[in-house]
Amino acid sequence: MPEYKAPIRDIKFVMQELLDCDKHYQHLGYNDASEDMVNAILTEAAKFTEQVIAPINQIGDQQGCTWTDGVVTTPDGFKDAYQQYVEGGWPTLAQSVEFGGQGLPHSLNSAISEMMSAANHSFSMYPGLSHGALATIEAHGTEIQKQQFMPNLVEGTWTGTMCLTEAHCGTDLGMLRTKAELSADGSYSLTGSKIFISAGEHDLSDNIVHIVIARIPGSPEGSKGISLFIVPKFNVNDDGTIADRNGVSCGSIEHKMGINANATCVINFDNAKGYLIGEVNRGLNCMFTFMNSARLGVALEGTAAAEASFQGALAYAKDRLQMRSISGIKNPNGPADPIIVHPDVRRMLLTQKSITEGGRALIGYLSQLVDITHAEKDKIKVVNAETKLALLTPIAKALLSELGFECTSHGVQIFGGHGFIKEWGMEQLMRDTKISCLYEGTTGIQALDLLARKILGSKGAILQPFMADVGDFCQANASNNAMAEQIQTLSAYFEQWQSITATVGKKAQSNADEIGGASVDYLMFAGYVTLAYFWAQMASVAHNKLQSGAEDRAFYQAKLHTCEFYFKRILPRAKGHAACIEGGVDSMMALASEDFSF
Numbered sequence: 001m002p003e004y005k006a007p008i009r010d011i012k013f014v015m016q017e018l019l020d021c022d023k024h025y026q027h028l029g030y031n032d033a034s035e036d037m038v039n040a041i042l043t044e045a046a047k048f049t050e051q052v053i054a055p056i057n058q059i060g061d062q063q064g065c066t067w068t069d070g071v072v073t074t075p076d077g078f079k080d081a082y083q084q085y086v087e088g089g090w091p092t093l094a095q096s097v098e099f100g101g102q103g104l105p106h107s108l109n110s111a112i113s114e115m116m117s118a119a120n121h122s123f124s125m126y127p128g129l130s131h132g133a134l135a136t137i138e139a140h141g142t143e144i145q146k147q148q149f150m151p152n153l154v155e156g157t158w159t160g161t162m163c164l165t166e167a168h169c170g171t172d173l174g175m176l177r178t179k180a181e182l183s184a185d186g187s188y189s190l191t192g193s194k195i196f197i198s199a200g201e202h203d204l205s206d207n208i209v210h211i212v213i214a215r216i217p218g219s220p221e222g223s224k225g226i227s228l229f230i231v232p233k234f235n236v237n238d239d240g241t242i243a244d245r246n247g248v249s250c251g252s253i254e255h256k257m258g259i260n261a262n263a264t265c266v267i268n269f270d271n272a273k274g275y276l277i278g279e280v281n282r283g284l285n286c287m288f289t290f291m292n293s294a295r296l297g298v299a300l301e302g303t304a305a306a307e308a309s310f311q312g313a314l315a316y317a318k319d320r321l322q323m324r325s326i327s328g329i330k331n332p333n334g335p336a337d338p339i340i341v342h343p344d345v346r347r348m349l350l351t352q353k354s355i356t357e358g359g360r361a362l363i364g365y366l367s368q369l370v371d372i373t374h375a376e377k378d379k380i381k382v383v384n385a386e387t388k389l390a391l392l393t394p395i396a397k398a399l400l401s402e403l404g405f406e407c408t409s410h411g412v413q414i415f416g417g418h419g420f421i422k423e424w425g426m427e428q429l430m431r432d433t434k435i436s437c438l439y440e441g442t443t444g445i446q447a448l449d450l451l452a453r454k455i456l457g458s459k460g461a462i463l464q465p466f467m468a469d470v471g472d473f474c475q476a477n478a479s480n481n482a483m484a485e486q487i488q489t490l491s492a493y494f495e496q497w498q499s500i501t502a503t504v505g506k507k508a509q510s511n512a513d514e515i516g517g518a519s520v521d522y523l524m525f526a527g528y529v530t531l532a533y534f535w536a537q538m539a540s541v542a543h544n545k546l547q548s549g550a551e552d553r554a555f556y557q558a559k560l561h562t563c564e565f566y567f568k569r570i571l572p573r574a575k576g577h578a579a580c581i582e583g584g585v586d587s588m589m590a591l592a593s594e595d596f597s598f
Contacts, residue, residue, distance in 0.1 A: 002312030002425050004054040006115045008198055009555065010357060011163055012039070014364040015111060017541050024368055028375040030105045032218075041070030046563035047110040048088060052081050054119035058259025059123070061428050065202070067253045072201040072263045078123060081206040082156075091127055095134060100148040107367035110300065114360070117304035121432040126159055126199045128297055132290040133160025133211050137230065140278040145230060148240050159205040163194040163212040163231075163267060164289050172211060173284065174222035180214040180229055180274060188276060190214050190231055190269040195250065200265030201233075201250035207242055208233040209459060210267065211290060212274060212554035213283050220281065229274035247272035258431030268269040292393055295440045296366055299396035302404025305433040309411030310352035312426055317345055318413055327366035339414070347569070348410040354535070354566040355407055357559075359400045361534040366392055381456060384465050390454055391462050392530065398520075399448035399527030401436035408433045447519035455503050456515065463501070470494050470533050477536075482543050486536050486567055493574060495531045500525065500581055507584065517585025521577040528574040532567060532577070539563040555588035 015021040016035070025033040056077035062076035070345040085091065094109035095101025107130075116124040134153050137145060169175035178192025190212060194200075201208065210231045219225030235243040251266040278286040317340040321331065330337045339345045372385040408430040412419035419426045437443055454462050474491050477483045504522065507514040542559035550556065 002315065004050060004057075004119045004308055005311060006042075006049055006119075007307060007350070008042055008046050009552075010360065011042060011111050011114070011557075012013070013541075013559075014361050015107070017545070018361060019364050019368055020537055021105075021107065022063065024107075024371065025105055028105070028371055029539070030103075030371075030375065031289035032102075033104055033108060034094055041104075041108065042111065044088075045090075045115055047116040048084070048090070049112075049119040052084055053116055053123055056081055057261075058425055058428065060120065060257075061432075064260035065253055065263040067224060067250065067263075070201070070249050070251075070463060072203065072250055072253060072375045074202050074204060074263070075261050078261065079204055081123065082117045082126065084154040084520050085127065091130065094421060095154040096138065096150075096442060099138075099146065100154045102370050106370045107364065110363060110367035110370075112295075113297065114300050114304045114307070114363070117301050118308040120261075121301065121305065122259045124301075125262045125489060126202065126204055127261065129158060129162060129199050129294070130156070130158075130160040131297070132162060132293040136211055136228075136277065136286060136290045139289045140228070140518050141230070144238075145275060145277070148238065149230060149232070151240060152207065153209060157205055158209055159199060159202075160209045160211060161197055161200050161267075162287075162294065163197055163200075163210045164287070165194060167193065167195050171441060173226060174224075176226065178212070178214040178269065178275075180227060182216070182310075183273070188214075188216070188229060188274045190229060190247075190272045190274045192269050194267045196254065197265045197267045198262055200263060200267045201253075202263050203283065206234075207236070207401060208246065208248075211277070211287070212269070214274075216280060223284055225281055226283040226287075227280050228277040228286045230277055231269065231272050231274040235273055258428070259435055262313055280379075291440055292389070295397040295446075296363070296370070298436050298439045299359070299366075299393075299400040300363050301436045301439075302400035302402070302433065303356060303363055305404040305429055305436070306352055306356040306359065309408045309426065309429045310349070310356055312424070312429075313352065313411040313414040314340075316418075339524075345414055348414055348561065350565045351570065352407045352410055354562050354570055355400075355403045355531075357538070357562060358531040358535050358566060359403070362392070362396055362400070362501060362531060363536060366396060376495060387462055387465050391450075391466055393560075394441075394446035394450040394454070395523060395527045395530055397440065398437075398443040398450075398523050399531070400564040401433075401439075402443055402524075405430070405433045405437055408570075416522050426501040442542040443523070444520055447523040448516065451519045451522050452515050455501060455522075456508065460498075460501055460505070463498070467494065467498070473533070473537065477540060480540070480543070483536065483540060486532075486539060486563070489571070490529075490532055490536050490566060493532060493571070496578060497529055500578060502580065511585065513585045513589060517588050518581045525574045525577040526582070528571055528577075532571045535563045 022035050052175045059077040068074045092101045094104050094106050097103040132154055137149055166176050180188040180190045183189050212229045212231045213226050215225050216227050232246055233248050234244045237243050247270040249268050251268045256262040318338055319334040320339045321334055322339050323336055325337050330341045359472045369385040369389050372380055376382050411426045412430055415426050418424050474487050477487050504518045538559055542556040
């Protein structure tokens with residue numbers, strides 16, 4: 001099993017050198033988030049993930065969760081690790097001081113979440129879902145609901161879930177059957193079943209707070225008739241203490257491809273007491289607070305998996321001896337050369353490295369945008385941040401989950417036959433990561449959201465704030481000879497992005513299927529180009545550091561080499577996606593449904 005080491009040097013590079021988190025935090029009033037404090041927290045988080053969370057990752061995969069008469073038991077070590085997580089105050093880090101949190105920035109917590117996910121994907125999901133539940137209750141709950149549920153969720157002694165999917169409907173939530181009937185005391189009685197509920201039942205916390213969508217009888221059909229409810233496993237007294245057991249039970253747990261140590265549950269509601277969040281029939285609007293938070297979390301999962309796989313593959317590639325280099329012997333004292341000297345192994349390693357570091361920069365940037373939506377006083381800046389988040393969230397979620405899975409595949413490939421063997425841990429990373437391509441809306445759903453609802457729905461207006469930032473960066477570096485090739489390339493790709501948008505919009509006027517036919521290629525094109533922008537920014541920082549005589553020259557030089565690889569070997573993939581978009585939808589739709597056969 002790879003020995004995970006938190007990439008503190010690169011995390012600090014993104015936070016402190018690329019994104020200047022100290023200036024960002026001070027402007028937003030996060031005065032406690034000084035450079036010394038941030039460094040201390042990152043160091044302690046690294047110790048916790050390396051020494052407590054990572055060692056139980058493979059155990060969790062081997063043992064999985066067990067279900068007996070509705071009771072779910074997590075693998076050996078998980079309960080103790082979660083207790084240490086709570087005692088260390090980690091759940092409270094970025095939560096509101098009013099409810100017992102430390103009030104630190106979301107972006108700092110995001111960096112820690114990456115470490116946890118890379119060290120142990122299954123474990124990280126138990127507290128991870130609580131963040132979305134907290135955000136939803138804080139944004140849309142009543143004051144009474146906040147006082148009842150938030151302190152324990154913030155503390156981590158309670159955990160949260162998101163209950164959307166039903167057996168007959170996945171993404172099409174308007175088809176749901178779970179019903180919520182008004183009770184005499186103003187609460188609701190919920191009846192129905194939900195499937196694929198991550199962390200829906202377990203033995204880590206004292207209570208589990210389910211955020212559930214359901215339909216109130218008489219509500220409109222489809223998505224316009226969905227309401228949102230808080231439904232705890234145990235009922236809660238007015239003072240927030242636990243009362244009797246609610247009508248919530250776990251019918252079974254799923255036997256899955258990966259993330260075996262996280263309980264994926266069938267949750268049954270049998271006249272379960274629930275509390276309406278927000279307005280009747282406005283449940284999906286409220287739920288998007290949870291879903292958007294979760295989508296950024298899933299993007300982070302892809303980056304974290306790529307990091308973990310890269311670490312394992314790199315160590316193996318430096319040690320494994322196989323064949324001689326075609327350009328001459330590199331290890332004259334050994335029977336063969338280490339496989340890291342072979343260009344194809346370099347191709348896979350640099351793909352992992354460039355995707356991981358580019359993804360980390362994108363996630364860091366998005367997490368700072370979330371900070372702005374939480375703490376910025378200037379409403380114009382908040383709207384600007386929200387617009388960029390709306391554009392980039394589906395891109396990050398889909399791109400980084402797909403590329404994270406690709407990177408774990410490269411990890412298996414670099415190990416050769418050993419990568420297919422369980423004890424090395426590389427195949428677990430691949431199995432665990434595939435779910436990220438499905439969570440919170442598949443890649444196809446993210447692509448439709450991006451192209452149909454956001455890009456074409458806004459007539460391209462949603463692109464403008466981000467495009468303006470890219471234009472300003474390119475203009476500021478126009479006379480930088482060291483960056484000339486990359487700036488020229490970047491500018492051309494962003495111009496092509498705008499051109500493709502106009503082309504798809506025009507085609508869609510005569511055939512709406514052109515949107516669906518182009519959407520995934522459009523998102524991937526946009527994603528590769530977006531990562532190129534962040535790589536160009538990182539290269540600019542690295543150039544400046546080298547010119548100023550900074551120490552750690554090897555680190556900055558590696559950034560420049562990796563940037564060059566990304567621009568020459570990864571970014572050109574966008575051209576293939578552009579060609580597919582140009583090919584149109586006709587070839588997809590020409591074959592009649594009844595003519596599909598085997």
